Amino acid sequence: MSDRPARGVDPRRNTVGAQLARLGFSDVERVAATMRRLGLLPPSDGAAPAGPGEPAGPAGPAAGLAVNVIIGELAASADADLALRCLERLVEAQPAGAQPRLLPALADNPGLRRRLIAVLGASSALGDHLVAHPLDWLILAPDGATAGPSDPAVTRRGLLRAVGADPAAAVPRARGDGVAVLDALRLAYRRALLVLAARDLTGTVSLDDATAELADLAGAALDAALAVARAGAGPADAPVRLAIIGMGKCGGRELNYVSDVDVLFVAEPVADHGPGALRKPGELGKPGEPGGLPGSGAPPDLEATLRAATRLAEGVVRVCGTPTAAGELFPVDVNLRPEGRHGALVRTLDSHRAYYRRWARTWEFQALLKARPVAGDLELGARFGEMIAPLVWTAASRPDFVTDVRAMRRRVERSLSRFEADRNLKLGPGGLRDVEFAVQLLQLVHGRADAKLQVAATLDALDGLRRGGYVGRRDAAGFADAYRFLRVAEHRLQLQRLRRLHTLPRDPGELRWLARCMGLPGAAELAEEHRRVTRTVRSLHEKLFYQPLLEAVARLSAEEMRLTPQEAADRLAALGFAQPARCLRHIEALTNGVSRTAVIQRRLLPAMLPAFADAPEPDAGLLAYRQVSEALGRTPWYLRLLRDSAGAADRLARVLATSRYVADLMTRAPESVRLLRTEEELRPTSREAMVRTLLAVSRRNPEAADAVGRARAVRRVELVRIACADLLGLLDVGAVGQALSDAAAATVEAALLVARRRVAGGDDEALPVRLAVIAMGRLGGRELSYGSDADVLFVHEALPGTPQPLAARLAADVIGELHRLLALPGPDPPLTLDAGLRPEGRGGPLSRTVEGYAAYYDRWSLGWEAQALLRAEPLAGDAELGARFCALADRIRYPSALPAGTITEILRLRGRMERERVPRGVDRAMHVKFGPGGLTDVEWTVQVLQLRHARRVPALRTTATRACLRAAATAGLLAPAQLSALDAAWTLASRVRNGVMLTSGQRGDLLPGVAPGLERVARALGYPADEVDQLPGDYRRAAARAHAVALEVLGREQ
Template sequence: MSLGGRRDSRFGRLLRHGFTDPGAAERLLDSPALRPAGSDGALLDSLAAAADPDLALRALVRIAEAQTPAGRTVFVETLVAGKPLRDRLVAVLGASEALGDHLARRPGEWQELASFDTAADLHPGIADFEAALAGADDADALRIAYRRALLLIAARDMTGTTGFSEAAAELADLATATLRAALRIACAETPADAERCRLAVIGMGKCGGRELNYVSDVDVIFVAEPAEGVAEGPAMQAATRLASRMMRLCSDTTAEGTIWPVDPNLRPEGRNGPLVRTLASHLAYYRRWAKTWEFQALLKARPVAGDAALGKEYAAAVAPMVWEAAARENFVPDVQEMRRRVEESVPAAHAGRELKLGPGGLRDVEFAVQLLQLVHGRGDPELRGPNTLQALAALSDGGYVGRRDAGALDASYRFLRTVEHRIQLFRLRRTHLMPEAEPDLRRLGRSLGFFRDPVAELGVAWRQHAAVVRRLHEKLFYRPLLEAVAQLEAGQARLSPEAAGQRLVALGYADPAAALRHLRALASGVSRKAAIQRTLLPVLLDRFADSADPDAGLLNFRKVSDALGSTPWYLRLLRDEGAAAENLARVLSAGRLAPDLLLRAPEAVALLGSQEALLPRGRAALEQEILAAVGRYGTDAEAAVTAARGIRRRELFRTAAADVIGAYAGGAAPGAGGEAEAAEPAGGAEPAEPAVVRVGAALFSLNAATLAGALRAAVQAAWGTTLPTRFTVIGMGRFGGQELGYGSDADVMFVHEPREGVPEEEAARAAFAVANEMRRLLQIPATDPPLPIDADLRPEGKSGPLVRSLSSYRAYYGRWSLVWESQALLRAQPVAGDADLGRRFIELIDPLRYPEGGLDDRAVREIRRLKARMEAERLPRGADPTLHTKLGRGGLSDVEWTVQLLQMRHGHELPALRTTGTRAALAAAEAAGLLDPADARVLDEAWRLAARVRNAVMLVRGRPGDTFPSETRELAAVARYFGYPPGHAGELLDDYRRTTRRARAVMERLFYAA
C-alpha cells in the first residue's frame, strides 16, 4: 500500500474512532511529545471511548510537553503499558477541559490516577478526604488539595467505577472535609476567637443531602454558643469572624483559582439576618417567624463542621419543627406559592434549556419529594431522610408513591443530574443550561454513552425523561389518591384514608372526606369511563389545587361528569383535546358564575377544546342565530324568548370561560405577579384590547342581539310581521358605551314613530305593549339568567312614560331637558329595532350632548354639584370609599364624569370626542391636548382596574357587587383572577388603593378645578 493509502486508512480510522478533526489528531499523535504512545493502538482505543477524543488528545500532548524529560518518558510509557491509568486519564481529559488545564499546570499530578488499590480509593469517605486535605494550611494549598481530590472523583465517575449517587455523595463529603479544613485554618489564624466560642456549621441543600454537584454553592447555617466564662456578645463577634474567614477561604479567588461560594442565605432572615446566631435565637425565629419554605430547607440540615455536639443539638432541636410544618395554618398558601415560584423562576430566554428550573426539570422532582415528606413525614419517621432519591424510595416503600412511578422518577432524576454533572465538569462552572453548540452536545452525548448519533440520542433521551418529570404532580400527588379510592390491584400506591386526607388538606382541600367521596364516585370501578377519569383527574386535581377553592372545583366537576358522563364525546374531548381538561378545571374552580352557567347546560363544555372556540362571536352572527331561533316559534313569545335566552346563556359562558382562561389576553393588575393586562404583541402588531374591554364588547353584542330577539318575539306574537309603529331601542349607560360587566342591567330608552295612517294613540298603545312585553319576557323565572331592562334614564325618569315618540322626545328636550339628561345621552346609541329611526334619534340628541359653544358656567357648576351630591348620598352605608369600584375615590364614576365633562365642553368642535366609550373619549381628549398623557394613563388604568374588579366579583360570587368580597376565600379567588399568588390578596387591595388614589388626585384637579 502506498504512503498516501496508509494515510487515508489512518484518517478514516480516526474518524471512526470519534475524532472530528482527524488531520489535527494525526499531527498530535505523531508529535514528539507522545512518541511512541501516539502510534500505539491501545491509546487510540482509549481515546475512542472518551467523550471528546480531540479534547483528550490535545490535553495529553499539553501534559506531556509540561513534563521534565525524565517525567515525559514515564508518562509516555504509562500511556503505552498502564491501561487502568490510561483509561482513567483519557476519560477525565475527554470530559473536562478544566481538569486538563489543571494537570497541564501541575504536570506531576497525573500520577494520582495511577491506581485505585484500596477501598478508600474506590469508595472514599469524609475521613479519607480529610486526610487528603490535612496538609493544607492556607487558601492556595487548600485549593490544590481540593482539585486533586476532585480529579479522583471525576476519574471514578467517568470510568463507571461510581454512578451518579456515589459521585454526588463523594462531592458532598469532599465539601464537608473542605469546610472542616477551612474552619481549621481560620481557627489557626485567630486562636483567640476560636477559644471564645463554640461554632457549628450546618450543611444545607445538596451538601446537607449528600447529593452535591461538581460546581455548586455550598449552603450552610452557622450556630454558635459562648465558651465557658465568655459573654454572649464577644462570643458571637468571634464566631462571626471565624465563619466569615472560613467562607472566604473557600470562596475567594487566588492564584490557584477558587473552590466554590459558601452561601449562608438560608439562615433566619436570609441575608438581612445575623450571620451567626445562638441555638436559642435560631429556635425563637423558627417558632415565631419562619415560613414553610424554611422548614422545607431544614429537611436537609446536617451538621458538617465545627463543634459536633452543638451541631447535633441544633439538628435535634429543629427536627420536630420540620415535621410539624404541615399542620401550620398557612401551610397550603405557602406550598402554592412555593410551587408557583418554581414555575416562574425560569428566565424566558432559558425556558427550553433549563435542566433544573424548567418544566420537567430537577427542581420539580425535588420540590415534589420534599412536599410529600412534609405532608406524610409527620406520622412516618421513615420518610425523614435528607437525600432526594432515598426519600423517594422511602415514599414508595411506604405506599405514598406508586412503585412504577417512583422507579421512573428515580431513573429520570439520575439521568438529569448526570447530565448536569457532565455539563459542569467540562469547565468546572456552575450552570444548569443544556448547551446549544453541536460540539458541546456531541461531547455531552458521548459522555452519557450515546456513541452512534450522540446529539440526536441525547435529545431524545432528554425529552423522554423531562416528559416523565413533567407529569410529576400527576404521578406523585394525585395518582396514589386515585389508586387508593379506586381500590386497584397490588403493586400500586395504597394510601390509608388518613394519609389520603392529609395529602388533600396539604393541597388546599378544606373537606377531604367529601373530596374522597367525589374521587371514589368518579374513579372507582373497571369501566372504561372510570379508567378515563383516572387518567384525567390528576391534571384536573392539580388545577383545582392551584385555585382558591379546590373543593368547589372538584364538586363542580363531579356534577358535570354526572350530567355528561354517559355522553360519548364528553370524556373523549377531555382525553384527546389537550386544552379541554385544563380549561375545564380552571373554569370550574374560578368562582360561581361560569360553573353555574355550565351546569345549566353542560354540553357547553365542548367550547373548551381550544382558545379559538372561546373567542367572542360577532353581533351580526349572534343576531342572525337568535332571530332564526325566535322565528321558529311563531306566536309563542315565551318559547321564542326562552330559545333566545338559551343562546345568551351559552354565549355568556363562552365569554366568562374565555375571561377566566385568559383567551382575552387578560392578566394582572398593577403590581401583581401575573401578566400585564394589555401586553404589547411581538412583531410590531397593534396592541390587543385589554380583557375588560373585550368582555364589555362581547356582552354588548350579546345583549343587543338578545334584545333584538325579544323585540321580534313580542311583535310577531301580537302583530305578525309589522308593528303599527316604527320602534327602536336605544342603549344607555354602560350598555350604550359597550362597557358592560357580567352583572350589568341593560339601560335603555324606547322610541317609536307611528307608521303612515296609524293614529298616534294606537301607535303609542302598541309601542307601550311591545316595551312591556320585552321586559316581561326577558325576566320570566327560568334556568337561564334574566336580562333586566332598566329604562330609568328616560325623560322624567320613573315618573315619565315608558315609551315616547320621536316628536315627543323632540318637544321634551327642546323645553324641559336638564343638564344631567344631556350628560346621560353621551352614551346613547341604537341597539335594536328600526335602524333609520335610531339614526334620527341620534341626530336629535347630538346638539344636546355636544352643545355648540360648550357648557356655560352654570351647567358646569350643576354637573359638579350633582357629582358631589352623588358621592355624599349614594355611597352605601359602611362601604369603604377607597374600595368601592363605582362610587369610591378614583373609581369608575370619578373617571367617567371627568371624561364626560370634557366631552360636553369640547365635543361640538372636536368630532373625535363624540363617542359613547369612556376609553375612546379619554384617548381622543389626550390626542386633542385636553389631557396630559400622564393624567390620561392614570385615569385609564384606574378605570380598567375598577371595571375588572366588578367583573371578578361577579365571576367569583355569581352576583354583582361594587366592592371587594369580605369573605376570605372569595377575596382570594378575586386575587387569583388577577394573577396574584396565593396568600397575596392584601397586595391586590393595596395596589387597587394606590391606583385609584392617583386617579382621584387627577380627577379632583381636572373636574373640580376652577
C-alpha cells in the same frame, strides 16, 4: 466510560489519517503530528512503529505495538482531540528526570491509562490542573486509591493536614491564615476532586456515591476553612462552639461538582473553658463538667460569644470563596439563614428556635428538610437537628402551607428565561427541580406520620415513598432513572471547565462531546433521551400526587401502592382542597365502577386535579365538575371531548375552580362545555350573528315564554363563552364589554319581537306602532360588565291613521310584555331593563315620541340628562326611529354652548351619589365605581369634556369611554400622562368589577381587602398566587393617579 477494548492504529490499514478519522479524531493532520512527536506513531506512514526499548520521538522509549493502546484509549474518550492535546502538554510539563516516565506508565498500567485519559478527554479544567502540577497524575496510578468509596474521615484528615492542622485536636487550628495556607487547601481539594472525577468517568463510582462524596469533600473543606479562620482569631476572642449546618444539596449529600454550598452557622458559648474544656466532635460532657453542655457553669458572655462566632463564620466564607492563584474552593451561601440577607450571620440554638417557631415561612422548613451538621461542633449541630425536626415535619399542617408551596413553584418557573427553558437541566420543564420539589412536598405531607420519609437525599426519599406505598414501584424507578440521567448530564457539563452550568449546549460539537461523556453514541441520541426524560418528569405531579388518590378510592388492584383514606385526605389538603374527605367522595363517585365512563374518568382526573388544585377554589371546581359530568355522563361527546381535545380538560378545570359564575352557568347548561374544545370556539359571536340566531329561534316558537326562554338559553351559552375566554386570558376588558353588550342587544331584539307578536295577537307587523329601544349607560357604550343592568329608553311612533293615545298604550303594553318576558324565572342570569334615565325619571311615561322627547328636553332638560344622553345609541327595534332619536340627542348632548352652572350641577350630583351609594363603614378607596379614581370619576371626567368640546371636536362624539379618552388626548384636551392615568384606572376598575362577579357569582363594586375574596378576584385577573396581595396596592395607586387627573381636568373645565 465504556469497558470495550480500546482500538489502536494499525499502520498496515489504509493511511494513518483515515484510521484516525475512523477512530473519532477530528483534526487528523494535527493529531498525527502530535502523536509522532509523542512517539505514539512512527515518523511516516510507511515506517514501522518503534519496537520495545527503541527511541520513539521526544517521548523517549515506547513499548512497541503496545503503544497503540494509548491511542485506542484516547479514541474512546469523550473528546479524543482534547485528550491528546492535554496529554502532550502534560508530557512536556514533566520535570526532567522524573520517574516513573508518564508514557511508559500509561502503556504498562491499564487502570491509570483509563483514568487519566478519561479525565483529559472530559475536563479541560482538570487537564489544566495536571499541567500546572505535572506529577499529580501519580495519584491516579494506584488501583487501590481509586477502587472504592472514599472514607469521609480520611478526606477530613487530608484537608486538615493540608492547612497544618491536627485532625486529632478537639479544636483543629491551621498553621496560619495566609495565602500559602489557602493555596494548600485548594490544591488538596482539587486533588481529591481529580481522584473522584477519574472514578466517576470510568464508572467505578455510582452517581449516588459520587454526590455523597462531593458533599463529604465540601464538609471537610469547611472544617479546614474553620481551622484557618481559628488561626486568624485574636487572643481576645471568646471560646465558642460553632456548628456548620449544611443545607440544600450539601446537607442532602447530593452535591454537584461545582456549586454554591448553602450553610447555617449555630453557636453556643463554652461555659467553662479551662484546659481540656473543649472536646473532640461527638465527645460529650455532662452539665457541670468542663466542656459540658452550655449553661453548666458561670453564665457566659453571650454577646462576646456571638461576636467571636461571627468572626469565625466570616472567616470560613472568606477562606472558601476568596480566589487565589490556586483558584477558589466554592462560594459559601448563607442566605438560607433566618431573615436571609438581613439576618444575623450566626445565631444560638435558642435564637433559631424562636425564629422558626414564630416567623419562618414554609419554604424555610422545606429548606431545613435537608439540614445536616457537616463541620465544626457536630454535637451542637446534632442538637440543632433535633430541635428543628418536629418543626419541619409538622410544616404541612401550617395554614399557609399550600399558598407558600404554590408561590415557591411559580417563583422558580418565572426565574427561568424562556430562551433556555427547554435546555435547562435544573429549572426547565421536566428538570431536576420538578423532581426535587415534588418529592420534598410529598415528604412534608406524609413524613409527619412516617419516619421512613424523614431523609435528606432525593433518591433516598423517593425510595422511601416507594417502600411506603405512596408512589408506585414502576413510577418511582422511572423517576429515579430520569433524575440520575439529568444529574449525570449536569455533572459532565460542570466537569468540562469546572463551572456551574445547568444548560445543555447548542453547539453540535459540544453536544457530541457531552453525549460521549455519558456513554451515548452522539448528539441526536442525547437529544432524544433528554426529550424522553423530560416528558417522563413532566408527568411527575400527575403520577406522584394524583394517581394514588384515585387508587385510594377506586376498587382496583394497583401494584403494592394504595393510600389509606386519611393519607389521601392529607395529600388533598396539602394540595389546597379545603374539605378533602368530601372531595374524595366526589372522586370516588366519578371513578368507581367498570363502566366506560368510569374508566375514562380514571384517565382524565389525574391530569385535571392539578388544574383544580392550582385554582382559587378547588373544592367548588371539583364539585361543579362532578355535577357537569353527571348531567352529561351518558352523552357520547362529553368525555371524548375532554380526552381527545388538547387542553379542553385543563380549561374546564381552571374555569370551574376559578369562577362560581361559570360553574353555575355550566351546571345549568352543561352542553356549553363544547365551547372549550378549542380556543377558537371561545371567540365571541358577532352581534349580527347573535341577532340572526335569536330572531330565528323566536320565530320558530309560537309560545311567547318558550320563545324567549330559548333565546335566553342561547344568551346563557354566549355568557359562558365570554366568561371562559375572559378567565383564560383570551379577551381584554374592552372585548368583554363589547361581547356582553352585543349578547344583551341581541336578546332584547329577540324578546321585543316576541312581545310585539303577543300584544298584536300573533302578527307583529300588524301592530300600528313603531317602537325603538335606545341603549344608555354602559350598554350604550358597549361596556357592560357581567352584573350590569341594561339602561334603556323607549321611543315610539304611531303609524299613519293610528291615534296617538292608542299608539302610546300599545307601546306601553309591548314594553310591559318585554319586561315580563325577560324577567321570567329561568336558569340564566336575568337581563333587567332599567328605564330610570327617562325624562321625569320613574314618574314619567315609559315611552315618548321623538317629538315628545324634543319638547321635554327643550323646556325642562337638566345638565345630568344631557350627560346621560352622551351614551344614547340605538339598541333594538325600529332602526330608523332609533336613528331619529339619536339625531335629536345630538342637539342636546353636543351643545354649541354649555349653560352656565351645568358642570357645577353635574359635580354636585356626583358628590351626592358618592355619599349615598358607597355603604357606610367600607373603604371608599376600594369602591371601584364611586370611590376616588373609580369608574364614575373617570367616566364623568370624559363626559364633561364631551359636553364642553364635542361640538367643535367631532371625534369626541362617541359613546365609548376609552375611545373618547384617546380622542381627547389627540385634540390636546388631555396630556399623554393624563390619558394613561385615566385609562389605566378605568381598565383596572372594570376588570375588578368583572372579577368580583365572576368569582362570587354576585355583583359587587368593592374590591375585597382580604382572603379568600381578594385571592379569588386577583387570580381571576391573572395575578400569580404569590402576588395576590399586590392587587389592592395596584388599584389604590392607579385610582389615586386617576383621581388627581380628574380633579385637575374638572377644575379646569368648570
